[in-house]
Amino acid sequence: MVGAGMKMSDIALPAGIQSQIGRNSQQLAESLADAVADMIEARLKVAPRASLAVSGGSTPVPFFRALATKALDWKRVDVLLVDERWVDEESPDSNTRLVRENLLQAGASDARYFALKQPGNSPSKVLGAVERALEQLTLPLDVLILGMGNDGHTASLFPDAPELPRALAIDNPSRVVAMTPVSQPQERITLTLRVLSAARETVLYLRGEDKLETLAAALSEPDQVAAMPVRAFLKPGLKLFWSP
Numbered sequence: 001m002v003g004a005g006m007k008m009s010d011i012a013l014p015a016g017i018q019s020q021i022g023r024n025s026q027q028l029a030e031s032l033a034d035a036v037a038d039m040i041e042a043r044l045k046v047a048p049r050a051s052l053a054v055s056g057g058s059t060p061v062p063f064f065r066a067l068a069t070k071a072l073d074w075k076r077v078d079v080l081l082v083d084e085r086w087v088d089e090e091s092p093d094s095n096t097r098l099v100r101e102n103l104l105q106a107g108a109s110d111a112r113y114f115a116l117k118q119p120g121n122s123p124s125k126v127l128g129a130v131e132r133a134l135e136q137l138t139l140p141l142d143v144l145i146l147g148m149g150n151d152g153h154t155a156s157l158f159p160d161a162p163e164l165p166r167a168l169a170i171d172n173p174s175r176v177v178a179m180t181p182v183s184q185p186q187e188r189i190t191l192t193l194r195v196l197s198a199a200r201e202t203v204l205y206l207r208g209e210d211k212l213e214t215l216a217a218a219l220s221e222p223d224q225v226a227a228m229p230v231r232a233f234l235k236p237g238l239k240l241f242w243s244p
């Protein structure tokens with residue numbers, strides 16, 4: 001079923017994808033924060049540090065606020081974004097600003113934050129510096145929280161970016177790629193598919209019926225990854241969190 005009022009039960013998820021449905025965005029954010037805190041805590045029991053890669057955009061604010069209050073050993077947690085818009089941190093479009101104002105608060109202010117945005121007027125000019133900064137981060141990522149746009153992008157893997165083939169190439173050794181999607185007002189930087197797809201735990205966090213329609217479209221032709229890059233993540237092991 002496609003159209004207004006689409007429900008999670010209208011979607012046939014492939015085997016191995018678990019879904020959790022929230023009654024509303026606040027309840028979903030709290031369930032996701034509980035689940036992510038458990039994932040980080042489990043990792044910290046067996047490793048000196050744990051990493052958490054999060055998405056920007058409008059969806060994650062209540063999740064960030066709920067997670068920031070969790071009693072974790074935040075000093076041992078590395079936080080980074082999966083993508084960034086090339087704007088100053090003061091800009092309302094800055095994903096870094098969103099993370100600083102909503103996640104890196106309370107106990108979570110002790111986390112180590114890896115900024116993808118570096119001084120420079122274009123991401124393509126500073127990719128080397130970003131790569132060097134990310135060398136301090138242990139891979140694979142432990143916990144990855146992805147969002148999705150209604151064009152099927154996730155992170156800044158946009159279908160209309162000329163750099164997409166390089167960002168999707170699993171044999172590309174880079175951790176980040178500069179992206180110039182035709183549809184977007186700003187340049188972007190994104191973690192590559194190689195880095196993202198190796199994460200130990202991957203969550204796709206969606207809110208709203210429109211996102212269910214997009215998800216249904218993505219599931220309909222799973223092999224056409226370049227047309228809807230989120231398809232690269234719709235595989236066994238994915239945890240889907242959705243609320244109206």
Ligand SMILES: O=C1O[C@H](COP(=O)(O)O)[C@@H](O)[C@H](O)[C@H]1O
Pocket residue numbers: 054055056057058059060082083084085095146147148149154155156
């Ligand atoms: O531009 C972006 O969009 C996606 C989806 O954002 P939302 O506002 O629909 O939640 C996000 O996952 C990505 O990190 C962000 O840069």
